[in-house]
Amino acid sequence: MSHLLEVTDLRKEYLLQSGLLSAVMGSRRVVHAVNGVSFVLDEGGSLGLAGESGCGKTTTAKLILRLLHPTAGSIRFAGRDVAALDGSDLLSYRRQVQFIFQNPYEALNPRFTILRSLLEPLIIHEIGRSIAERVERVAGALDRVHLNPPETFFLKYPHQLSGGQLQRVVIARALLVDPVLLVADEPVSMLDVSIRAGVLNLMRELSRERKLTTIYISHDLALIRYMCSVTAVMYLGTICEIGPTEEVIEHPRHPYTQALVSAVPDPDPTRPRRPVEIADTVPTPFQLPAGCPFADRCPQVMEVCRHLRPLLLPVDAGVRVACHLYPDSTVRKRVTRLMSEGYFRIVGVASPFKVGMDVVAIIGLNVARQKMTQARAHLQRLESVRYIGITTGTFDYIIEVVLPSMQDLLHFLMSDLARIPGLSHTETSLILDIPKQSYDWLPSALAKPRVFRDAAQPSRRRGGR
Ligand code: SF4
Known part of the structure; x- marks a missing residue:
């Protein structure tokens, strides 16, 4: 619709x-x-x-x-x-x-x-x-x-x-x-x-x-x-929570929404209230924090919040929230489901303490031969994709996609992946945080804003995976 x-x-x-x-x-x-x-x-x-x-x-x-x-x-x-x-x-x-x-x-x-x-x-x-x-x-x-x-x-x-x-x-x-x-x-x-x-x-x-x-x-x-009927709560230029108004106000999920709601006088004095206190230091819009924009004031801030910007992702009851307290489980569920359906397999996994700080994700996508041009054009339009390398596989093409941050990876997995034309669901592999030295071409590729290698390369995939 x-x-x-x-x-x-x-x-x-x-x-x-x-x-x-x-x-x-x-x-x-x-x-x-x-x-x-x-x-x-x-x-x-x-x-x-x-x-x-x-x-x-x-x-x-x-x-x-x-x-x-x-x-x-x-x-x-x-x-x-x-x-x-x-x-x-x-x-x-x-x-x-x-x-x-x-x-x-x-x-x-x-x-x-x-x-x-x-x-x-x-x-x-x-x-x-x-x-x-x-x-x-x-x-x-x-x-x-x-x-x-x-x-x-x-x-x-x-x-x-x-x-x-x-x-x-x-x-x-x-x-x-x-x-x-x-x-x-x-x-x-x-x-x-x-x-x-x-x-x-x-x-x-x-x-x-x-x-x-x-x-x-x-x-x-x-x-x-x-x-x-629908409410979007904004903080520092972004939406931190959006959903049906009654859900957002009666059951606020984001800590900032919780603070806003707790500050509204309740006409029912018998209803128990738990005021949510937040620090009064508002970051200026020209000094945006690297991670969550609310991190400096959030009573529930975690280490990951300071490095990784949360995405606005569905939680439940039609509500979407940009907070690491929630989407983590959603992403994990989504990734698990995609894996069980054979969309990709994880070849290497980032060490947990590094997630959100310096993660490089590389995804190998197997694409049917006749759809390669379409798939490449589609991937080139995605802002999250930094590098595309194309090699030929036994039966189809393998497009290697480099995603420069965890943010881009989450976005790719949550929304972009399902829309790639000609994707073979059984062979897509995902590597998180691979050692850069094993891909000698990687640092120079990442140093440039966006690099696309158009020519199909013969035989094996790079890096000997
Ligand atoms: S992401 Fe972290 S800092 Fe931001 S609102 Fe959620 S818990 Fe607080």
């Missing part, structure tokens, strides 16, 4: 160049605002992006809205690559994806009347055949957000309305153009507590009525629980 929105390995980096010395020395610091975010959203679904300020949730929203260009990764909307849209396709995308700003006071031009602000999107998107029809649409939209009678708001300026009324105008403006996806960034955080529930109820009611797909961005887990 194709998804309405597919975000894949989305990244946004900013180059920082500050001070005379860094300018002279040419030293640059990179801010990783969004660092490999992936999720899908189906039509009619509602996703909450939760996390502290600066975790990358608003940048993710701006990338989806194409207000920013990603450094890497892709966003597909209704099957189309958003980065490739231009002209009328881009205009249509901008109509279908609407944004509700955090601050309604900044969302509207203070010099425009409410009527003019609401007519503008109709004119831009050529909705309505006459001015009378457009004014009628505006009146209908104001009525729908309970601003009655609508005509009394037409000639008012934003400063003449309360915060709640203004946010209703912003909602009306977003819905005027019949969007498919609505992205709301902290939609009630600037409003008085007394009117927040009214605005949220209105948004929920309108979303259901129009079968809108929604993304809510908030640091407030209670809001997300009320509004969203």
Whole structure:
């Protein structure tokens, strides 16, 4: 099934160049605002992006809205690559994806009347055949957000309305153009507590009525629980946990989610609570730790966490978690199953204390002769693959794939392996952490970014395996 929105390995980096010395020395610091975010959203679904300020949730929203260009990764909307849209396709995308700003006071031009602000999107998107029809649409939209009678708001300026009324105008403006996806960034955080529930109820009611797909961005887990069926918790530019909202909030798996949930006041005072305390040192987005981004604050940190970045992997109940407390067993189960099904055999195994520090994985893939070209092209497209060597086997080709880190290996095993065309399931072998000297070609191959040897080599495999 194709998804309405597919975000894949989305990244946004900013180059920082500050001070005379860094300018002279040419030293640059990179801010990783969004660092490999992936999720899908189906039509009619509602996703909450939760996390502290600066975790990358608003940048993710701006990338989806194409207000920013990603450094890497892709966003597909209704099957189309958003980065490739231009002209009328881009205009249509901008109509279908609407944004509700955090601050309604900044969302509207203070010099425009409410009527003019609401007519503008109709004119831009050529909705309505006459001015009378457009004014009628505006009146209908104001009525729908309970601003009655609508005509009394037409000639008012934003400063003449309360915060709640203004946010209703912003909602009306977003819905005027019949969007498919609505992205709301902290939609009630600037409003008085007394009117927040009214605005949220209105948004929920309108979303259901129009079968809108929604993304809510908030640091407030209670809001997300009320509004969203799926929740993604972000930390330092990455998603650390994602799954059905009730699962994520009732049974948080990731230590950071546990800390966030434990900080939310519980309306039931009789329920036992175990506060999770975390250190208040937040790493800066330009000094990302080599391993888990949460390692410096995590109460359950282990040695492996400091060296190996955890992948976002399925745990249970539809929840995926990026934490070494969980995926290890999943990976082990997956590897065991793949081995029992004959996908590969482990020829050598890394010593446990080295895992995550300096692991080099080499996988020998036996590929049917007629599929070799396809398989090679497929492997060359994979970011995790550093080196491909091709030799001829007795009945087929052997493609040796070098994966430079445990991270790449896990990704390869968990998702890439099953998609290689023409793979012979019985002969694939895996070597972990083999001594480099036994492969004299290896260091120079790894020193280069990506090396592909296209020509098939005669006879035996390299290294005398
Ligand atoms: S990977 Fe390690 S440091 Fe990161 S959240 Fe899990 S236990 Fe904590």
